[in-house]
Amino acid sequence: MPLVPPYIETLEPYKPGKPIRELQEELGLTDVVKLASNENPLGPSPLAVEAVRNNCSELQLYPNGGLDLRQVLAERFHLKIGNVITGSGSESIMSNIIRTFLADNEEVLTSEGTFVGLYVLARSRGVRMVTVPLRHYHFDLPAIARAITEKTKIIYLANPNNPTGTLFTKKEFDLFMKSVPSHALIILDEAYFEYAAANPEYPDSMEYRYDNVITLRTFSKVYGLAGMRIGYGFAHDELIANLLKVKLPFEPSTPAQAAGIAALDDNGFLARAVAINTEGKVFLGQALENLGLEVVPTEANFFLVSLESEQEVQRMYDALLQLGVIIRPLRAFGLPHCLRITIGTQAQNEKLIHALRVVLEQSKVEP
Ligand SMILES: Cc1ncc(COP(=O)(O)O)c(C=O)c1O
Structure with missing residues (x-):
């Protein structure tokens, strides 16, 4: 008898972007740029770093389960503390949602070509997951609405x-909500909220x-x-009350909670991070198009680039690694002919464009 259920035996784990140090060690490179995981090219919020330093003197004590940050978030967003949950990353909360609300015979409904972490979590639960194709690289909300059944418990957007x-x-979401029954729970994942918030069409879920x-x-x-x-x-x-029953009692950690509270006040850093992304978006979008690549316009801190085939993606990924640039192939996201490039600093973006130019020239020579 195998010790694991079949859906765990066949589960492909979440594979994060290649770490910088790994590539440095593999190829003996010193100058490596990672544009693979949508990380912030400015580094961490300085106020958050300071808060972490100042919150390490009582690490012998267990954390309070995120209570202080929940309080701060409730005040900031004019909610009750009972409407707020915190966790070790939003993915941890997503994991708790899957554990809390899904029964064995219920289904998860989402799109193809969305966050791989959700796919892994749903598969790890062994339930049926229904995915609807993207429409021109957008969530097809009307098609998702049509795919709802009485078994649909979680809809991930x-x-x-x-x-x-x-x-x-907003218009699309309003229409969609009209066809969602009350037995289906919607996860509205706004990991990139701050990059899109200025768009007047964006439905701020608050x-x-x-x-x-x-x-x-x-x-x-x-x-x-x-x-x-x-x-x-x-x-x-x-x-939230049900999620709190399932959540590990001591996450987030004390320094993580302090970092979050401090970051919320770091308006200068937030503005710089959004601004550098806006500049990078203009530069990189144009530069990628100038190279003849098919690029999807973005509202976040990364670009999706569509190539001819999965082989092309792999070839470009491997060739860029040789030149010290890490990007992300998207097979695990359900888009094998695509890759994703995080927007970096101007210097990082230029290094990427230079490397891409070299790789594209090479592929002309050796088809
Ligand atoms: C859409 C989306 N949701 C959630 C996450 C996970 O974020 P966290 O680091 O908060 O777990 C990511 C990270 O890449 C993401 O892209």
């Missing part, structure tokens, strides 16, 4: 979506506090705290 960088509008919508946000992206593992969510207090 990422806005903006990773890895396409596209968003669905204005959509439906009883069956859970919003997830993170400090990993715009605040540069991916290594700290700190994220949060908003929902109806009954949903």
Whole structure:
């Protein structure tokens, strides 16, 4: 008798972007740029780093389960503390949602070409997952609505979506919500919220506090705290109360919680992070197009590039590694002919474009 159920035996684990040090060791390179994991090219919020330093003197004590950060978030977003949850990254909260609400015979519904972490979590639970094709690299909300059945328990929507960088509008979301029954829970994943918030068409989910919508946000992206593992969510207090039953009692860690609280006040860093991304988006979008690549316009901190085949993607990925640039192939996201490039600093973006030019020239010579 195998010790694991078949769906775990066949589960492909989440494979993160290649770490910089790994590539340095493999190829003996010193100058490596990682544009593979949508990390913040400015580094972490300085106020958050200072808060971490100042919150290490009582590490012998267990954390308080995120209570302080929940309080701060509740005040900031004019909610009750009972509407707020925190966790070790928004992915941890996503994992808790899967564990809390899904029964064995219920289904997860989402799009093809969305966040691979969700696919892995759903598969690890052994339930049926229904995926609807993207439409021009956008979530096809009408098609997702049509795919809802009485077994649908969780509907996952990422806005903006990773890895396409596209968003669905207020109008589209309003229409979609009309066809969602109350037995289906929507995860509205807003990991890239801050990059899209200025777009007037973007449906900031704080204005959509439906009883069956859970919003997830993170400090990993715009605040540069991916290594700290700190994220949060908003929902109806009954949903949060049930999530809190399942959540590991001592996450997030004390320094992570302090980092999150401090980051929320780091308006200067937030503005710089959004600004450098906006500049990089213009530069990189244009430069990629000038190289003749098919690029999807983005509302986030990365670009999806569509190539002719998975082989092309692999060839480009491998060739860029040789030149010290790490990007992300998207087979695991359900888009094998695509790759994703995180927007970096101007110097990083230029290094990428230079390397791409070299690789594209090489492929002309050796088809
Ligand atoms: C859409 C989306 N959701 C969630 C996450 C996970 O974020 P966290 O670091 O908060 O777990 C990511 C990270 O890449 C993401 O792209």
